[in-house]
Amino acid sequence: MISVPRARGGRAAAAADGRPVISVDAAAVSYGARTVWRDLDLEVQPGEFLAVLGPNGSGKTSLMKALLGRQPLSAGTLDVLGRPPREARRHIGYIPQQASLSAQTLLRSRDLVRFGIDGHRFGLWPRTGGVRRRVDEILEQVGASAYADVPVNLLSGGERQRVRVAQALATDPRILLCDEPLLSLDLNHQRAVTGLIDARRRSHRTAVVFVTHEINPVLDLVDRVLYLAPGGHRVGTPEEVLTSESLSALYGTRVDVVRVRGRVVVVGAPDGPDAQPHHAHPLHTSDGARS
Template sequence: MLGVEGVSVSFPGHTVLHDVGFTVQAGQFCGLIGSNGSGKTTLLRTILGFQKPEAGRIRVNGARGAASIGYVPQKILLDPYLPLRARDLVSLGLDGGRLGLPFPSRKRWTAVDAMLEAVEAGPFADQRIGDLSGGQQQRVLIAHALIRRPSLLLLDEPLANLDVRSVAGIVALLHRLCIEQGIAVLLSAHDMNPLLPVMDRIVYLANGHAASGSTQEVVRSEVLGGLYGYHIDVIRVHGRVLVVAAGSPEDSGPLHAHDPVHVARVP
């Protein structure tokens, strides 16, 4: 469904991605994991066609370039006083890019209602979007991205700033939709732990490079050490993963214990 082949992206004085490659098949849930500045958003923008790579290519659904892609961006500022209901926002996903007002029809609203029910947002479909909680807004944004039935869904940090219960609910929802609709899901996050029960594959970004495969194949000391450029310990405890980096202060820039990707430096 998605093929990223040898993609490199640079900005003036800085290489963000270097020879990144991985695949995601239909019906697979893939986590794109990395700390701030690792290139997650740049990679998603490249897949969408917003950023042109210096090298490599992107194939979506077997074709070159972006085909049927749904996208939930990292930050959407919703005015709490905007007179827009949840169902109105989802309906914009059908033809929000077209000029003129959409023609209201029963078929249109049936499709909107069906998608709202699919993401368990039916009970607040008629509420003002600005009055919804963070978790409820994410469900509406996912419905907006899926209303045109894409084959690939990209989500940029959809779990950021959500409470633990909302995170669990969104992850379970996306996993269910991935299975039921057979779509490929690529979700970027700092913290891999909420995704561990549902991830089929992981793409781990660090220092512009990527390692991809199953969690067992990628989240290992030797693999992550190769990405970071110094020794990495991977500690598994109580069903969670802690990545601990042992290195000197001059190694590769600062890493902090509070970073949600769980990379901590020890002396």
């Protein structure tokens, strides 16, 4: 198992003080006899941007579920804001992967954002003027005011992700969990969505955990990388983790990493049920979008 526990680097991490918002110690997740990852040590500081990379099946989704309190650990400990994950969910903003919506969905953009404010409550609650104003403010912040009353299923992918970001910001989160938020977005919408996330991080020192197959659109924002692979994991700055030596050791075979005009190109990650050949595609496309 390859791991650099509690490594710190990057702009936000170097400047951060106080307790980490996420603390993982000797953690593991297993499904029956299959262990997805083990011996994971990690601390995420306020304002830090952590990118989570790895092939399909390496446990990226399991990590997100664990942080949300939806996936128990099989070993080790995990604290979010100094408490068990389930107790901290009110302070977490979550941007899920895009999902198809039924053509009959009548949920409007403002309804989705309102759920981020009061969707944790049970039963009926009054729709106060304060809540309406808060929803309008958040939609304006993300540039989605023009389609506040449009059903979500009628929005484009980029518009929908803006609304998802607004929903995640509605609770004034201390942590933003982003699960492949750039999937199916063109370059302009990728820049818009990452810009919104980074603006929140900088203005409120909100920690960002960003799961992605496409490192290049966020490479300039990333403080550290957690790379999960069948052969282990590694934590460190992009310069430390995204190297030929590091990834070759993780995969147990030759993997070449080159940098071209400030972009990362990864070639040679093995195919297989737990290691899809995504590295040879989205990481090196010229515009940062999926090929």
